[in-house]
Amino acid sequence: MVFRSACREALGAPALAMAATFLAFGAAVQAAGLGLGWGLAAGQLVYGMPGQMVLLAAVNAPGGPLPAVLGAVAANARFLPMAVALAPWLGPRGPARFLALPFIAVTAWAMAMRRLPDIPPADRITWYLGFALTSWTVAGLSTRLGYAIAPLLDGWILAALLFINPLYFGTILAGETRFAPARRAVLCGAVATPLVLLLPASWALLGAGLVGGTAAFLWGQRGKSGAERR
Amino acid sequence: MLSAADLALVLLILACAAMRAVGLLVAGRLRTDHPFVRWAASVALATLTAFVLAAVIAPGGILAEIPLVSRVAGLSASVAILFWRGGLALPVLGGLAVTLGLAAL
Numbered sequence: 001m002v003f004r005s006a007c008r009e010a011l012g013a014p015a016l017a018m019a020a021t022f023l024a025f026g027a028a029v030q031a032a033g034l035g036l037g038w039g040l041a042a043g044q045l046v047y048g049m050p051g052q053m054v055l056l057a058a059v060n061a062p063g064g065p066l067p068a069v070l071g072a073v074a075a076n077a078r079f080l081p082m083a084v085a086l087a088p089w090l091g092p093r094g095p096a097r098f099l100a101l102p103f104i105a106v107t108a109w110a111m112a113m114r115r116l117p118d119i120p121p122a123d124r125i126t127w128y129l130g131f132a133l134t135s136w137t138v139a140g141l142s143t144r145l146g147y148a149i150a151p152l153l154d155g156w157i158l159a160a161l162l163f164i165n166p167l168y169f170g171t172i173l174a175g176e177t178r179f180a181p182a183r184r185a186v187l188c189g190a191v192a193t194p195l196v197l198l199l200p201a202s203w204a205l206l207g208a209g210l211v212g213g214t215a216a217f218l219w220g221q222r223g224k225s226g227a228e229r230r
Numbered sequence: 231m232l233s234a235a236d237l238a239l240v241l242l243i244l245a246c247a248a249m250r251a252v253g254l255l256v257a258g259r260l261r262t263d264h265p266f267v268r269w270a271a272s273v274a275l276a277t278l279t280a281f282v283l284a285a286v287i288a289p290g291g292i293l294a295e296i297p298l299v300s301r302v303a304g305l306s307a308s309v310a311i312l313f314w315r316g317g318l319a320l321p322v323l324g325g326l327a328v329t330l331g332l333a334a335l
């Protein structure tokens with residue numbers, strides 16, 4: 001019941017955002033001259049779009065694979081704080097939490113941080129797996145479809161598909177600002193965004209996030225009142 | 231024999247799995263209100279905010295083909311629709327419609 005309801009939830013707006021982004025990724029893999037297997041492995045096993053895009057853009061550049069990998073790892077380094085923040089919400093301690101490991105990605109994470117606090121602890125991992133497996137499946141099917149129809153997608157359609165992603169996460173973040181800690185994080189993240197333009201590209205997002213997120217956390221500690229914690 | 235592209239992908243897959251595993255292990259014994267967990271959530275949200283705003287204000291690649299005013303108006307429309315009507319799909323699609331409508335003018 002919990003599993004099915006999470007699957008249904010994932011098939012709404014989250015599936016729209018996932019499908020659009022991974023469709024565009026599949027098309028970009030085809031345009032780069034790489035195989036469908038490479039695209040599917042990247043989409044399903046890396047399962048973190050900024051790192052996937054960094055790797056795709058840099059993989060054939062001179063200098064060997066290592067710089068491309070380091071840039072992509074830095075672009076996806078948010079997995080670490082995301083996993084730290086998510087782990088205590090995944091229900092009772094134990095190995096079952098590790099079932100979520102391959103599916104810790106921003107779409108499922110953002111929705112989980114909103115929904116899990118209202119779900120009984122024993123049902124949380126089931127909810128997460130239902131939501132995340134559905135999103136993951138949509139991502140794989142969309143990568144395959146994007147690869148197949150790449151020649152039909154012109155620049156404008158690809159740009160529109162890719163822009164759904166920031167609109168989707170922007171909407172989620174705006175909704176999160178109802179809660180004081182998230183409001184502080186979003187505000188400080190916005191103030192730190194110019195760092196994205198100043199730091200080396202591969203570290204830019206994480207750098208801005210570390211500065212903004214730490215500032216928001218310290219702000220919350222200063223004016224700490226237990227009542228406003230989620 | 232793996233090609234350079236295959237090798238890079240394998241290394242990235244392993245690194246991403248390791249980051250997720252370390253996060254789960256490190257936080258495995260912490261409560262949801264532990265300061266480290268709240269700090270990590272704050273960093274993750276701030277990173278996501280920077281990702282969204284950078285994609286709207288100064289995107290690279292193909293997104294730059296959409297004019298700045300259309301991108302900003304699109305995100306503003308999504309947020310406005312969210313606060314007006316709620317939901318998730320409606321704000322996203324409304325924002326996309328505003329973005330593309332303005333870009334087509």
